[in-house]
Amino acid sequence: MINADPSELDKFSQLAHRWWDPTSEFRPLHEINPLRLEWIDGLAGLAGKRVLxxxxxxxxxxxGMAGKGARVTGIDLSDKALAVARLHLLESGAAVDYRKVSAEELAAEAPGEFDVVTCMEMLEHVPNPGSVVAACVALVKPGGHVFFSTINRNPKAYLFAVIGAEYVLKMLPKGTHDYAKFIKPSDLARWAKSVGLPPQAVIGMSYNPLSKQYWLGSDTSVNYLMHTLRES
Known part of the structure; x- marks a missing residue:
């Protein structure tokens, strides 16, 4: 069975036409993208790399990664999101190969073909995140980089990511996140280590609702990013 929740796919498919509107429900992704892009590029050197x-x-x-000179393949299971992604290429002129395929399916088809794999804001939306982590190690070359980002599981994360973002600030639609699916850094690190992806760095992403600014720092209590390397 495909490692996907139909209700999650439907939720994001209904919003897909607003993906590239920086004032829409996807505004947070537009605002954090420069931060995560520079962090990834600084660690992996995207230019000339084959990236998934x-x-x-x-x-x-x-x-964004294609703009850094990477040869990018993007995969998703939402037909509507992929249609929007392909349509935007006509406007941006970026070179990205988009495919409808799961990480697990592609891992069986193209093992070890990528220098860099990113899996951002996705693990908290699938039934079996550990399966995605295992697919990542199969997809990346020995010595290659894998990046994850997700949401910590603790009372503060619930307060900020669910109550604050969805109900108070209304930055995201209600029901975007399910607290039960949030992932502690220790759990993600354990899954990664168990398949040969030892973590190299963990960094937090914070948001100030007054200044409406995001920044990367040491506070991993809500949103965090993890850099791992596949063992040779």
């Missing part, structure tokens, strides 16, 4: 973006949605990160 898992759960690419409408292609915000995929296009």
């Amino acid at each position: 973006d898992i759960g690419c949605g409408g292609g915000i990160l995929s296009e």
Whole structure:
């Protein structure tokens, strides 16, 4: 069975036409993209690399990485999101290959073909995140980079990512996140280590609702990013 929740796919498919509207429900992705893009590029050196973006949605990160000189493949299971991503290429002129395929399916088809794999804001939306992590190690070359980002599981994360973002600030539609699916950094690190992806760095992403600014720092209590390397 495909590792996907039909209700999650439907939720994002209904919003797909707004993916590239920076004032829409996807505004947070537009605002954090420069931060995560520079962090990834600084660690992996994207220029000339073959990169896979898992759960690419409408292609915000995929296009950003292509702009850094990477040869990018973006995969997702939402037909509508992929249609929007492909349509936006006509406007941006970016070179990204979008495919409808799961990470697990592509891992069986193209093992070890990518220098860099990104899986951002996606693990908390699938039934079996550990399966995606295992697919990532199969997809990346020995010595290659894998990047994850997701949401911590603790009371503060619930307060900020669900109550604050969805109900108070209304930055995201209600029901975007399910607290039960949030992932502690220790759990993600354990899954990664168990398949040969030892973590190299963990960094937090914070947001100030007054200044409406995001920044990367040491606070991983809500949103965080993890850099791993496949063992040779």
